[in-house]
Amino acid sequence: MFGRKSKEIAKLLNQISEQQKKIQSLESVLQKKANASEWYHSKAEEKKALQRRHNLELLQNKNNIDQNLSTYYQKKSHCMSSNESCFFYYLQSFTELHPDAFFGNKKLKVFPQVSLHSFINITDTAKGTDAEIYSYILSNFLSKNVDYLICEDVRDPVTKHHSYVPYFAVELDGNSHKKSVNDAALSPERRADAFARTQRSDAFKDALYKAVGIPLIRYQLSNDNKIHQSDENGIRKLTINKLSGLCKAS
Known part of the structure; x- marks a missing residue:
């Protein structure tokens, strides 16, 4: 036990x-x-x-x-490149300084390098979208400029104040808008990527101006990527011909 x-x-x-x-x-x-x-x-x-x-x-x-x-900052020697300055002068000559008969009694003013948000508004519909969509709308818009905005100078008969109404826009396209451009400083992949970004930006601007009812004229620089004195008359003719076509189309 x-x-x-x-x-x-x-x-x-x-x-x-x-x-x-x-x-x-x-x-x-x-x-x-x-x-x-x-x-x-x-x-x-x-x-x-x-x-x-x-x-x-x-x-x-x-x-x-x-x-x-x-x-961290310094003043530029010029506010525009040589091409942009020449084009600005030629554009001014037949719109603002010595207006072409095509424009009738319109008093025009040329503004260079204008932010899109200075003359195009975000709609209430856009503001009512969710945050991610609204951010996309803004990012497509806020960082972009137009090379030249031509406005009609309208003076109020009572207040005598001037307001500038967008009339048409002009883009000066250099070699970066050509797929054939050969920049030795960039690899083929980076050139292709840069060109693709330029194309997307151009397509967006083309569609945007059409959507808001502002005629857009693109002027392609010659192969040497320069504005010449002999181009002045061609710039005038191209602008007026395209504006005439756009007016007829509308």
Whole structure:
């Protein structure tokens, strides 16, 4: 009988030992999880501290830039390139300075390098779209300019104030608008990518001007990518012919 009791006690002790092992194993797992949680928490705090430090450095850098603007900005020697200046002068000559008979009694004004958002508005419909769509609409629009915007100068007979009503727009397209352009500074892949971006931008502008009812005229530079004095009459003829065609089409 004593032997049987001993076996039962031994069995019970063995079960207790097994339970203790399980408890120890569970405690080990819990400790590991606690350690992991503490590690992740520590890393999260470290990341936050790094972000705060980065934000502080960024703010200091921005303040440094604001206080030392001449280090980071300088005046250009010209506000337009040579081609843009010549084209501007020729465009002015037959629209503003010595108006062609085609324009009748319209008093015109040529404005170079105008942001699209200066004369085209975002509609209420666009503003009512969700944030992602609205962001897409804005990104397509805000960063783009027109080379020349020709406006009708309208004077209010009472207030005598002048307002400038968009009449037509002109884009001066250089070699970047040609797929055949061979820029040695760019790899074939980058040339193709640059051309594709230019094509997308051109297509967007073409469609946008048509949508808002502003005639757009594109003038392609010659193969040497320059404006010549002999081009003046051609620019006038091209502009008036295209405007005439657009007026008839509308």
